[in-house]
Amino acid sequence: xxxxxxxxxxxxxxxxxxxxxxxxxxxxxxxxxxxxxxxxxxxxxxxxxxxxxxxxxxxxxxxxxxxxxxxxxxxxxxxxxxxxxxxxxxxxxxxxxxxxxxxxxxxxxxxxxxxxxxxxxxxxxxxxxxxxxxxxxxxxxxxxxxxxxxxxxxxxxxxxxxxxxxxxxxxxxxxxxxxxxxxxxxxxxxxxxxxxxxxxxxxxxxxxxxxxxxxxxxxxxxxxxxxxxxxxxxxxxxxxxxxxxxxxxxxxxxxxxxxxxxxxxxxxxxxxxxxxxxxxxxxxxxxxxxxxxxxxxxxxxxxxxxxxxxxxxxxxxxxxxxxxxxxxx
Numbered sequence: 001x002x003x004x005x006x007x008x009x010x011x012x013x014x015x016x017x018x019x020x021x022x023x024x025x026x027x028x029x030x031x032x033x034x035x036x037x038x039x040x041x042x043x044x045x046x047x048x049x050x051x052x053x054x055x056x057x058x059x060x061x062x063x064x065x066x067x068x069x070x071x072x073x074x075x076x077x078x079x080x081x082x083x084x085x086x087x088x089x090x091x092x093x094x095x096x097x098x099x100x101x102x103x104x105x106x107x108x109x110x111x112x113x114x115x116x117x118x119x120x121x122x123x124x125x126x127x128x129x130x131x132x133x134x135x136x137x138x139x140x141x142x143x144x145x146x147x148x149x150x151x152x153x154x155x156x157x158x159x160x161x162x163x164x165x166x167x168x169x170x171x172x173x174x175x176x177x178x179x180x181x182x183x184x185x186x187x188x189x190x191x192x193x194x195x196x197x198x199x200x201x202x203x204x205x206x207x208x209x210x211x212x213x214x215x216x217x218x219x220x221x222x223x224x225x226x227x228x229x230x231x232x233x234x235x236x237x238x239x240x241x242x243x244x245x246x247x248x249x250x251x252x253x254x255x256x257x258x259x260x261x262x263x264x265x266x267x268x269x270x271x272x273x274x275x276x277x278x279x280x281x282x283x284x285x286x287x288x289x290x291x292x293x294x295x296x297x298x299x300x301x302x303x304x305x306x307x308x309x310x311x312x313x314x315x316x317x318x319x320x321x322x323x324x325x326x327x328x329x
Contacts, residue, residue: 012325019318020080023311028087032306034315035084036163037298038323039077041190043155044183045070046127048191049134050151051184054144059209062202064136066191069326071131076322078124081162085117090306091165111168116161123154155180166305170243174228179301181221186294188214193287194327196280208277214290215271222264246304255300263293 024031045067052060052067060067084090091113109115130151133143156176164175192210195202203210232240248256267290275282 012321016318016321016325019314019321021318023313023315023318024083026311026314028084028090029306030311031315032084032090033299033302033312034319035077035081036302037295037316038073038319039081039162040179040183040298041186041323042070042074042077043127043151043158043180044185044187045191046074046131046151047148047155047180047184048187050130050144050148052144053134053140054148056139056141057209058204059206059213062195062204062206063188063191063210066194066327067187068134068136069329070187070191070323073323073326074127074131075124078120078127080319081120085113085120091116107168111165116165119157119161123158126154127151152177152180155183163302166302167243169239171240172228172232172243174224178221178224178228179298181217181224182294182297185214185217185221186291188217189287189291189294193284193291196284196287198280200280203280203283207280207283211271211277211283211286214287215268218264218268218271218290247300252300252304255296259293259296259300263290263297267293 020031020034023034048063049060049067049071051057052063130143130147133147134140159176159179163179164170164172188210192214196207200207229244232244246252267286270276270286276286277283
């Protein structure tokens with residue numbers, strides 16, 4: 001039987017998994033940051049898809065060929081994240097026989113490895129089930145209506161489990177929504193950039209809506225960031241302020257200024273103009289710029305807790321190959 005010329009070679013997947021495994025062998029902390037970035041990219045794609053379906057929007061139609069492949073990598077990311085649960089270097093409180101600090105003992109019924117693993121499996125089962133309900137080219141308004149708040153709630157608790165619990169002493173109810181909004185902006189920016197790369201016609205006349213949506217989500221995100229910082233700083237609880245002190249000292253102080261100016265103010269001013277609302281060649285660099293600063297923002301949140309590793313580049317190359325192969329497939 002003649003092989004189909006449409007068959008895709010398996011080597012990008014094998015090479016991508018191999019590179020990611022190499023990063024993992026160099027240190028779980030090094031592999032965790034690339035995993036977090038691509039996990040949030042997939043989760044953000046699912047959130048944008050649900051918003052598109054809930055609104056029966058036209059702006060989402062040119063983005064569907066990119067959002068669906070990104071979102072459908074969520075089950076794979078769930079599998080790739082399972083090994084981290086068996087490595088106590090990431091979550092010291094999850095070590096056998098470990099105890100939380102005296103002030104955190106009341107959280108032990110929630111912060112324990114078996115319950116955390118159970119929640120993790122349930123969250124990804126929910127994401128996979130919602131994905132099965134969505135179909136490219138169809139507006140499933142009812143799925144978007146109940147799926148968006150449900151996935152956002154599950155993603156919030158997933159962010160608490162995977163990222164906030166790296167520093168178990170810190171507590172903020174807005175931590176999860178901040179990361180999920182950042183994830184939605186990232187997925188929207190990546191899909192808009194991929195669509196804009198094909199030219200203005202590929203955007204189906206929706207460049208203005210894409211620009212406005214990037215603006216709207218960015219404003220909500222920076223509002224949450226600013227109000228959370230003001231509330232934590234004003235309350236002046238040591239276990240909360242310490243989170244920001246660690247990220248406003250040394251080189252991280254400059255990184256904070258970098259993502260505030262470059263990640264919000266500059267694209268905000270540019271997206272207010274008419275240029276990106278009219279032609280893809282002006283929208284493309286703005287979308288790429290926004291996506292890059294989502295990476296900087298996530299690094300500011302996670303790397304002070306993870307420390308420096310030597311395998312991040314391998315991890316990003318490996319997972320990047322997997323995502324590129326999925327988009328081409």
